[in-house]
Amino acid sequence: MARFDPRLIGALSASKVTAFGIRRLGRGGGTSAPGLIADRIDPALLTKLTAQLRHGAIVVAGTNGKTTTSRMIADILEHAGHTVVHNRSGSNLVRGVVSTFAAQASVTGHLRGEIGVIETDEAAFPDVVRLVRPRVILLNNLFRDQLDRYGELDTIARKWRASLLELDASTTIVVNADDPALVTVSSDLTSPRITFGLDEGRYRLDALPHAADAATCRICGADLAYHALYVSHLGDWYCPSCGSARPSLTFSGHDTDLHGVDSLAIRITDTGTQRTERYEIGVPGLYNAYNTLAAVAVSTAVGIDTGTIRGALAAFRSAFGRIERVTWRDRQLTLALVKNPVGFNEVLRMLTAETGGLTVPTLIAINDLYADGRDVSWLWDVDFELLADGDGRLSTTGLRGPDMANRLKYAGVDPARMTSLPVKLDAGLDAFVESVPPGGSGYILPTYTAMLEIRKLLADRGAVESFWQQ
Amino acid sequence: MTTTETPKLTIAWLYGTKMNIYGDRGNVLALAQRARWRGVTPEIMEIGLGDPIPGDVDVFFFGGGQDQEQVAVSRDLQGEKGEQLRLAVESGAALLSICGGYQLLGHEYRPHDGNPLPGIGLFDVESVAGPERFIGNVVIESRWGTLVGFENHSGLTFLGERAEPMGRVQVGRGNNGRDGTEGAIYKHAIGCYLHGALLPKNPALTDWLVAAGLERRYGSGDLTSLDDTIELAAHTSAVGRAVATR
Numbered sequence: 001m002a003r004f005d006p007r008l009i010g011a012l013s014a015s016k017v018t019a020f021g022i023r024r025l026g027r028g029g030g031t032s033a034p035g036l037i038a039d040r041i042d043p044a045l046l047t048k049l050t051a052q053l054r055h056g057a058i059v060v061a062g063t064n065g066k067t068t069t070s071r072m073i074a075d076i077l078e079h080a081g082h083t084v085v086h087n088r089s090g091s092n093l094v095r096g097v098v099s100t101f102a103a104q105a106s107v108t109g110h111l112r113g114e115i116g117v118i119e120t121d122e123a124a125f126p127d128v129v130r131l132v133r134p135r136v137i138l139l140n141n142l143f144r145d146q147l148d149r150y151g152e153l154d155t156i157a158r159k160w161r162a163s164l165l166e167l168d169a170s171t172t173i174v175v176n177a178d179d180p181a182l183v184t185v186s187s188d189l190t191s192p193r194i195t196f197g198l199d200e201g202r203y204r205l206d207a208l209p210h211a212a213d214a215a216t217c218r219i220c221g222a223d224l225a226y227h228a229l230y231v232s233h234l235g236d237w238y239c240p241s242c243g244s245a246r247p248s249l250t251f252s253g254h255d256t257d258l259h260g261v262d263s264l265a266i267r268i269t270d271t272g273t274q275r276t277e278r279y280e281i282g283v284p285g286l287y288n289a290y291n292t293l294a295a296v297a298v299s300t301a302v303g304i305d306t307g308t309i310r311g312a313l314a315a316f317r318s319a320f321g322r323i324e325r326v327t328w329r330d331r332q333l334t335l336a337l338v339k340n341p342v343g344f345n346e347v348l349r350m351l352t353a354e355t356g357g358l359t360v361p362t363l364i365a366i367n368d369l370y371a372d373g374r375d376v377s378w379l380w381d382v383d384f385e386l387l388a389d390g391d392g393r394l395s396t397t398g399l400r401g402p403d404m405a406n407r408l409k410y411a412g413v414d415p416a417r418m419t420s421l422p423v424k425l426d427a428g429l430d431a432f433v434e435s436v437p438p439g440g441s442g443y444i445l446p447t448y449t450a451m452l453e454i455r456k457l458l459a460d461r462g463a464v465e466s467f468w469q470q
Numbered sequence: 471m472t473t474t475e476t477p478k479l480t481i482a483w484l485y486g487t488k489m490n491i492y493g494d495r496g497n498v499l500a501l502a503q504r505a506r507w508r509g510v511t512p513e514i515m516e517i518g519l520g521d522p523i524p525g526d527v528d529v530f531f532f533g534g535g536q537d538q539e540q541v542a543v544s545r546d547l548q549g550e551k552g553e554q555l556r557l558a559v560e561s562g563a564a565l566l567s568i569c570g571g572y573q574l575l576g577h578e579y580r581p582h583d584g585n586p587l588p589g590i591g592l593f594d595v596e597s598v599a600g601p602e603r604f605i606g607n608v609v610i611e612s613r614w615g616t617l618v619g620f621e622n623h624s625g626l627t628f629l630g631e632r633a634e635p636m637g638r639v640q641v642g643r644g645n646n647g648r649d650g651t652e653g654a655i656y657k658h659a660i661g662c663y664l665h666g667a668l669l670p671k672n673p674a675l676t677d678w679l680v681a682a683g684l685e686r687r688y689g690s691g692d693l694t695s696l697d698d699t700i701e702l703a704a705h706t707s708a709v710g711r712a713v714a715t716r
Contacts, residue, residue, distance in 0.1 A: 154538055216539075221538070374620070375666075402700075402703040418700075
């Protein structure tokens, strides 16, 4: 980058001054303001910086698991010796991505890094793709999430498709073939397509869960059927009416072993080379088997060998804030973020899988601030009926704690097992921890902003993070 | 109730797999549970595309859907099926419709692009796609007292001369953001824009629908009272959030 570009330099300087100012003020979370300012001065900043990536950029999109999956990919690339530019803080709107890249560039516009991993918000996807011209795009899944913010799923799918149609053969699309909507979104493009999906015998759902969305054929409108169903509407699907079906898989995941709330192992067959590898990874649940499969497919697509991938994944731990374990006042607390019906269902499945019901005291903390989704209707799409069996106490807190308690009552949970704690999280958290016997353990399931506040409360009170990495 | 068998209540969920965004399941669950807690066995059926409307349904629920689904459902309701639904309401069946379902029970819905979707004219209302989306908590005053829900719609609904609104908006936008009305009511049928889910935290409205359904079936809809502490706490806190956020 020898050419003098005054606009680029101006944008980067302003961005760096802003970032410095925010750090000095001690304000956390100021990850997007520098990008906002840089973007105003030079709207082409992101294009100019990402064009310098010798090995290109990988864009990760999907409703669930994008933070975890992009961290897996970035870890694998780092294990392979690459310098990675990654919006690791999860700031995934355009200005957050700009901030990340501006922070990695010298003031003269030279980018430090060879390959980019960019997690993008559903709504920001078209802008990010247009500005970045990625080498690889991962389409991980498309679930119902906070419709008050994003609009309807059909609209998102339409916008993604329009965006992908602009790309040429220099971009590879890696798609979760178990998601029928994403197969439609990514079909018949100029860009080559790599598919992944599960061929799992053991962990199957009997019926489409209520929270599932894309149960109709996008071609002929008939209801889809499944040879096997794994998570929400993800599975080996086909249309009984027009004959469309899951495409053949480039990467097939099978023989998964789920180890409770701790870890999983999965075998992945590359159908091109006919080679099968077993991967172990420190994240729990079948939804993370999908994330692992996605990370393996993407890493292989950019030329990383299986040995490196296996080593990186073996060392991988859960993303900051997704699953955390904390010891406080002699209680073992497991925190799991819940943010939409599909994610919440998978957490409930994980908590009840081994015993058939909930046996551990559990606190559910529901907020309705902007980042949580203002509409709590989504709680009615979660299968809390799973909690009706078992004897674990269920406590509720947060701005919408009372709505949550009501949801549990209508799910058939005996009100005698329920405690409605104060809506204020500090009081709710204290009362919950008090109710767990010393030496015992408890689960805490907060929405996004409740998670941030609970983490801060625990940190302020000197809780020991037994499992925390960023 | 004169029968010696366990009393029952038939609940039909119209297009349940297609029209169920925004937690509509909560409404069906509330109807079923509040019947069950009174010793009435709820029988829930789904009526999908191409299925006829059985003659013995006590309570109908009809939720909202995405654009693609809305077109198919509008088509399905034309002709005999829409007539069967109108007939059921005329003969006393209770009905709750929300958002897309409400629009298709009016005369028609005119989208931004594409042809107008004909409704069945159960409610004397018309809907048209509007320029902005109304999103947020809603509080209305109604014959069931204060009701609280969450609206998320760009369609504007206007009441005709024969339409009676479900209530008056206290917080939020309602039918069209202009005339202060929310929803419509005809006999024991309601159309509105209230998600939330609506019924679980507005038990007086739920009980009115359950009672109407039982009255249709058994000629008497007296309900024993229930402990609604948890429901009313959810109601009160939702009203508080509505006032705080809009």
